[in-house]
Amino acid sequence: MNTAMNDASEVLVDCQNVWKVFGSRAPAAVKAISDRNLSKKQVLQEFNCVVGVCDASIQIRRGEIFCIMGLSGSGKSTLVRLLNRLIEPSLGRITIKGKEISKLNAAELRDMRARHIGMVFQSVALLPNRTVLENAAFGLEVRGIPKEVRNKTAKAALDQVGLSDWVSRYPSELSGGMQQRVGLARALAADPEIILMDEPFSALDPLIRRQLQDEFRQLTKSLGKSSVFITHDLEEAIRIGDRIAIMKDGVIVQVGTAEDIVTKPADDYVSDFVAGISRIHLVKAHSVMTPVAEFKSSQPNCGVDALLKTSPEADIGELIDLTMKSDRDAVAVVENGAIIGVVTIRGLLRGVAGAPAAELVAA
């Protein structure tokens, strides 16, 4: 994880060594975990308890969209429900805005959920007997905000998701994508700092999904919200997330930016996952460039200074465009006025194909 950035911005959600154990003998299993450091497998064998979330530690910073990616049964939905205590953690500490949520009493917890943590569900869960506007105002209504005020706020939220013409309709009259927009508007209307998104777009068709992903990211960023976004789709996680955590069997296997995960997968599981991902816009010049000295020794008669120049943050797509424009087969990478490396066609091909960085240097 990038510690430098960690210090720089405020941590809104802090999850430390959190476990969730399901089963009739869960308390005994939890005790054994903390006393004897049992592994997941041992817990299953000894106590017949399933570990839903295993020793998870994540931190979500203000303004960040944090994706948790995993297949069904990986514990991602459990993890997100631990964050607003829809599920009680068996072990570990979860702090939201500096408050440890397991220590809140019932009223404080309700207040925390109503004001600070919004949630959007895969099933949308729009109340069928209420209009779109009444649904969007639901969170405000339960807080006892007067009808006029809450309707105005809800209308503004519906406006943001592009549904201002549908306020007096019933949910059954809306398409799946529109229903999910109402779900998002309902979460936004309460103006929480943190929005938990539990696979919100999974049931939508690909075109609508992509459109909603872009809108969601743009809206969240412009409103300065933080979000934890659950998905089983790595492409979605890459599209939306500032950082991505990959979960497998209750364990967080890797946390990092999309580029980290694609270029430096932590294990075989992650590398299998990223194998099908297009790298064109993910891999940046600094991870495919060859050191200047090496480039000079392999191609002594090619002047580095004559190459077209670009920044270390240029992605492969831009590098390909530059190489096509250039009459040479290489592009120089410049940082702070100095050439720090050269991207050759060989490097570009490696970047597209997805060879690990170490191999790249060796080649």
Add this chain to the structure above:
Amino acid sequence: MDISVMADTFDAWVDDALSWISDNGDWVFDPFRAALEGAYNGVLWLLQLPPFYVIALIGALLGWRLINAWAGALAGVALVFCSVMGLWDQTTSTFALVVTATILALLVGIPIGIVAGFVRWFDRALEPVLDLIQTLPPYIYLLPAIALLGFGPATALVATFVVAMPPAIRLTALGIRMTPHPFIELGHASGLTSWQMFVKIRLPFAIPSVMAGINQSLMMAFGMVVIAGIVGSGGLGETIYGAIRTLDIATSINAAIAIVILTMVLDRLTQSAAQRTEGRAK
């Protein structure tokens, strides 16, 4: 000890207990009887105050608003037919009995059903009791009632009330339990109090089932009200019972037709009201 002696002893106890209660319980049962008969007479008075065609017209209007014009016309004509057969007084008195008993059954049954929907052990304890009520032959309820409340509509009301209550309890409890899980989660995640969860989430989802319960209670009450003719319920039940004793087939058929008309009108009206609430909830 011989088993038959044990059974006889038990029977003797029950007899003794019942006569003790009827001898010493007047201070409870007399006001109770008066209250029941008061409620019944009140409803009956309301129904018999206007001439028969006004009631028929109300039936027709309700049918038209809740179902369609055709159903409304049919309901109106059917009710007028009851009067043409010379059974209007009996029809209204049966109607009053059924409505009073059903309202009482709902007033008691729906709250019990709500509690049963929430409290698992209560539901489990209730289940065999409801099974017993529903499987015992309905005549059984007439006996203790007649012993304690005497001959007349109060007895018929109590017996009908007992028979009409179980469906209201069962379907209310079912409706409360049936709230889809994502909505419960939505409620928790939005920070609802338990009361808000009940009123804003559980109840709206339960209403179609509760409405079905009301309809079923009404139908059970109709079934019982004819049987209650034996204990002097008045109305069509007593007409049929009298006709059976004198082998007056014509009268018994007329009264039966009136019962069928009344049942069908009320059944369709409440069913379509139930469907309306369901349609809104879709």
